[in-house]
Ligand SMILES: Nc1ncnc2c1ncn2[C@@H]1O[C@H](COP(=O)(O)OP(=O)(O)OP(=O)(O)O)[C@@H](O)[C@H]1O
């Protein structure tokens with residue numbers, strides 16, 4: 001199994017897009033750090049740091065694309081046959097791809113957090129302390145981490161759907177579009193959601209609500225009453241939906257003709 | 259001893275299209291077996307099913323005694339394969355590919371050996387994006403062979419190979435088979451197959467029509483043809499017709515030799531009629547005509563059986 005994960009990671013490291021997008025992410029973080037330095041009124045340094053200098057949306061988009069292509073590229077290049085007719089079972093192949101994407105997600109979060117800390121140290125050495133309070137007994141740093149953790153989890157909710165769609169359609173365009181729509185869906189339908197949830201309490205358990213988890217972490221107290229949900233319920237809901245979507249994807253992958 | 263590959267009563271459909279009908283055969287260890295049949299006969303489908311790429315309706319597939327299904331196929335560690343066209347990642351080099359698919363002990367030695375045997379040194383460190391058709395094909399073959407498996411399944415392996423590469427591949431297949439590797443090779447290049455394969459599986463419309471040895475097939479069809487090049491092919495044809503020799507519909511002048519005297523009789527006839535003979539070739543029973551004959555006979559039989567059933 002470990003061999004397979006290493007092979008998947010090896011393919012990722014050999015793709016030019018991996019390095020180009022890493023460069024882009026660093027560029028975006030630097031750009032927003034400078035903006036925050038120059039216009040601290042508009043780009044408040046503390047909240048810019050919490051948002052990892054705008055890294056998270058970029059990570060989300062990039063991971064949606066990477067997840068779709070880790071499956072569909074094998075169909076596109078005709079390599080799926082070769083990958084499958086080895087001693088490894090189909091389940092192992094798919095799980096190795098999940099793990100590679102998990103590692104890849106970690107790579108992005110660790111890297112962007114590292115860059116954010118570096119930028120903070122270089123540009124806001126005197127003006128911002130990561131230990132200063134951000135309310136609710138949290139420091140700027142721990143708030144940043146908790147948002148990261150929440151967005152990591154809800155990103156994986158999207159990725160589990162993207163895995164499923166990439167397996168179903170073998171086409172990255174379809175999987176990527178649904179992933180991106182899913183990413184914006186929560187913002188678009190928040191109002192509708194709250195109306196529904198006021199009317200039927202159980203409606204809060206739908207998957208779109210779960211994608212509001214990171215927003216809940218970055219605006220403490222606001223979403224809890226709006227959605228009548230607690231953070232732990234959000235976490236649980238996310239994990240359950242991730243398991244369901246990955247499970248269906250696993251089933252589909254095991255059954256299909258290649 | 260159990261055979262390296264045993265397929266019993268295999269049935270496979272795509273939706274309601276029944277593609278493989280009760281396919282059964284065994285491969286003997288160390289043999290080179292040709293899988294031949296018309297386009298759409300089910301060769302690739304059969305190979306893919308054996309490799310656990312397709313679910314099948316009924317029957318069994320065993321490799322070295324272990325059952326193969328899409329869900330479980332540990333036995334494929336003994337198998338290398340190239341199906342239809344090689345799958346190549348454009349962003350990896352040939353070397354990366356070999357490293358990715360090398361398995362088991364002595365990986366580096368195996369990789370170097372296969373590169374040298376297939377003569378790929380000059381481009382193996384380049385990105386596969388820039389490979390030509392034949393280079394990709396060779397890389398696909400190298401990937402099938404890199405673990406020096408016990409059973410190798412090749413679908414149209416000579417596709418796009420130049421004469422040197424074809425010879426390299428033939429030599430490699432023969433050496434490896436002498437060391438005990440079993441090969442199942444499908445190809446439409448029958449002249450090449452005739453030089454390679456000892457056994458033949460003939461498949462048509464999803465059924466095995468005949469499992470035989472190359473020698474038996476050629477002998478059973480026992481047909482010999484004499485091919486002539488003359489100064490006046492039209493006149494030759496007329497003369498042969500008048501003298502009641504059997505000719506083939508081939509555009510070249512070909513006479514079917516019914517006995518050992520046919521050749522001298524034909525030559526005498528032509529010389530006596532003032533025709534210069536530029537070249538004479540005896541075509542030993544060849545795979546193409548034998549195969550076409552077997553397929554024709556089997557279709558006739560099948561049709562008769564169907565008519566009787568009605
Ligand atoms: N994925 C698929 N879905 C539906 N039908 C298929 C599929 N793959 C193959 N077939 C059908 O199965 C039959 C056998 O196809 P197959 O590719 O095995 O033929 P083949 O013997 O390899 O032919 P060729 O010599 O042209 O390579 C054909 O009638 C084909 O239309």
Ligand SMILES: [Mg+2]
Pocket residue numbers: 301302303342413
């Ligand atoms: Mg084929």
